[in-house]
Amino acid sequence: MSSEIITSSGPATSPARVAGWQRRSQWGLAMRALRRDKVAVAALVVLVAVTLVAVLAPWISPYDPLVGDPRARLLPPGTPGHLLGLDGQGRDILSRLMWGGRYSLTVAVVPVVCAALLALVIGMASGYRGGRRGEAVMRVLDVVFAFPIVLFAIALAAVLGAGLVNTMVAVGITLVPYMSRVVYTSTVQESAKEYVEAARAAGATDLEILRKQLLPNVLSPLVVYGTTLAGLVIVLAAGLSFLGVGITPPAPDWGVMTADGRQVLLEGYAHVATVPGLVILVVALAFNLLGDGIRDALDPHKQTS
Amino acid sequence: MMQEPLLAVEGLRTHFSTEHGIVKAVDGVDFTIERGGILGMVGESGSGKSVTGLSILRLLESRNATIAGGRVLFDGEDLLTKSAKEMREIRGRRISMVFQNAMTALDPFFRVGDQLVELIRLHQRVDRRTARAKALEALELVRIPEPGRRLSSYPHQLSGGQRQRVIIALALACGPDLLIADEPTTALDATVQKQIIDLLLEVNRELGTAILMITHDFGVVAHTCRTVAVMYAGRIVEAGDVRRVLETPEHPYTLGLMRAVPRVKSGGRRRSDRLHQISGSPPVRMADAEGCAFAPRCPEAVQRCSTAEPPRIGFDAGHSVLCHQRLPITEAGRVSA
């Protein structure tokens, strides 16, 4: 996925005088285009709904996610009172999924946001008048790209140890190079444009240019990339839990639930693993579709009025 | 007894459906090309001249383009009624087409010789060796230096002029009766342009290949063609003998073009001899448009020009014009009887 997104270009630029106005209208246009994109809206609705359910889990979940009824273990989906069935310890799968969102979403979204902020600093510092030093920073990051992204995250998580915070740190560190490269590329592209030159001629300081001229234009490719990346990260973070280097049982993380289900899969109870996995798939797909939608919405060529 | 023309296009209509409605890219075009003849077709970009060329070979049939009517009689047979397979056998063998982008019209991943051999073996039942010999002949025909070596060159190893020669060699390899040349020199240097035009003329003279020369360059037309058709918004607004049309144009559009080009001497060509110096934007003719398409830009336009279809007025020597303001009744004396 990453390779596909990295090539997406930033929005069209404008002379300094009208930059501010165009920017606002650009995001406005993008919002309007996004609202017309039915698929993106549906994806957004799914994400908001899943988040709401996770937040409200303590009040709306029908059962305790950690306490099961050993006599009723492995009942299939559709059992009265247990819509999605029970797991190997007789715990209600629906309730666990509701609570699990709190872990699975947190462990995916927080690292993406933190990595994005860090990437903005690294990418813009190396990209804006960074010259050879900036290039050198990017060359160093290339070393990280020599590792498959999943492997890198697993290695970090394995070294740091399991647990909520450690997992977020491992995932976040993994993402920083990827996001920094996106910021660096668009910063270099934008810095070369005439509105930056014009702002400098008008006496703006570097900090002002970075904040007022570059940041808004660098932000849009990063938002697109980050949204799509969140789809990958939700799968990755749950994967760490699946391997036992992420969230630790009995916490009802979706990856933990999938790993639990693996134990009973061979006994013929597929639902314990496949249902949480399906939720991960749907949320990941929603992030990907939303990312595509935002990308199209920000593309001036596709914003037909 | 007049010989049947090689190509007779009658009332050809090609429509594009766009999100704003149906565009009549070609809106009732008639012309003929004799065996061994050369017809020049001039017009601004968007006038429908390229679409006419593509429509003859039926290369436009896609989601949004349809040939909405007319006949394309080639050797007396209507190409519009042919099956896809029959059309493939005609393309490249009986009618060839040369496009303007010499730099990109060759497949960059195949050697020149392999591209020629593929085409020859596609249309003729010959073995690889014979095809290779024919490929060499084709390269010799287009006067490429060191044709034997060029067979194993990749397109990127050739200059623009050489590439265009290879493209013409591909077009001529199977000895077609008609060559549709769509702006064959646009992407080339001025000196190379002249060489390519001269090559096409030579081919016409020596092999008797008829040519439909699509161009926006009046200089090319003056140099190569016997007859010319001026296209505007999907219609032929003026047609006739080259000298007659260029020296005493009748249609206000042609007049405007003649004025825009400083001085066209036959044989003299400059890249600046372009047509788009007329004021106003190039036309797009929608399905619901009425009247003469040139009316909004026409200095002579009167009210009926924008409401009624202009009539076709004939002059001497096959010279005709599509205009309200040239009616013999109102403009007495202009028609030479």
Added chain:
Amino acid sequence: MIGFLLRRLGWTVLILIGVSVLVFLLMQLVPGDPVRTMLGMAATGERVEEVRHQLGLDRSLPIQYLDYVAGVLHGELGQSLVLSQPVSSILFPKLLNTVILSAGSLLICLLVGIPLGVLAGARQYSLFDRGSMFLSLAGASVPVYWAALVIVSIFALQLGWFPTSGMYDTRNPGGLADVLHHLVLPAAAAAVVPTAVIARMARGTMVEALQGDHVRMLRASGVPERSVIWRHALRGIMPPVVNIVGLQVGYLLGGIIFVEVVFNWPGLGGQLYTSITAGDMPLIQSGVLFIALVFVLVNLITDVSVALLDPRTRKAA
């Protein structure tokens, strides 16, 4: 071309140095004292110091790194803490098994992903195009461990067509057919995501390629559509497609870790999982290094192939 190869090789050496530094540093992140962990709490301080000196851990980091690299270059990867065997003798056979699984999986990616993308691109906006592109969009979001579990559940448990796990039949092991039979499901599971991404990319490049001037020229010359698509356009999209495939091998190798766990495939990924569970740091370190090396090699092969596939770069000095 020679110049390109030399530059590319030089860059690979630099990347390899970077990778070794990173893998070395990664191990420095391990919380706690490795010697203490190895010897247990009962060991005396003196004994700890002695072992630390034996292992060279009392020297400065750069020296330790050089020691480490020298070891790696001699094939000495240290001793497994848990299996008390040299790491190299554990990992080399597993490397081969992982390469077998990756190759099988990659084959599926190529045989499914490229034709799917080409057909969809050749019939842009058709029902087939829309259908296959929706599938590939969903496919690109699939968690690989979920795909593996679903595939086991359907094709091994319910239909019984393939074994649930392992690489050889336990009662009657051996033979190519046996390995292939065991290979199908894990290879398919690992292929899901890369196949979907490759199909999407192949479609995009195909759509673009079919709008090329030379394609119009071919059509105007009467070349049948079949040949336009499968001979000319496909040849033209090979460089970008190979490039994408190379990148996707990264995801493939990452996914294979999960697949090997689910299918008990005796490869590096499964070993990595076992070592992580057991806290066997030397094995983790070398396992990560091995998989990264495979990917670096794949990237090198990809770049060289892309250059060779394009006559414009092939002939250039």
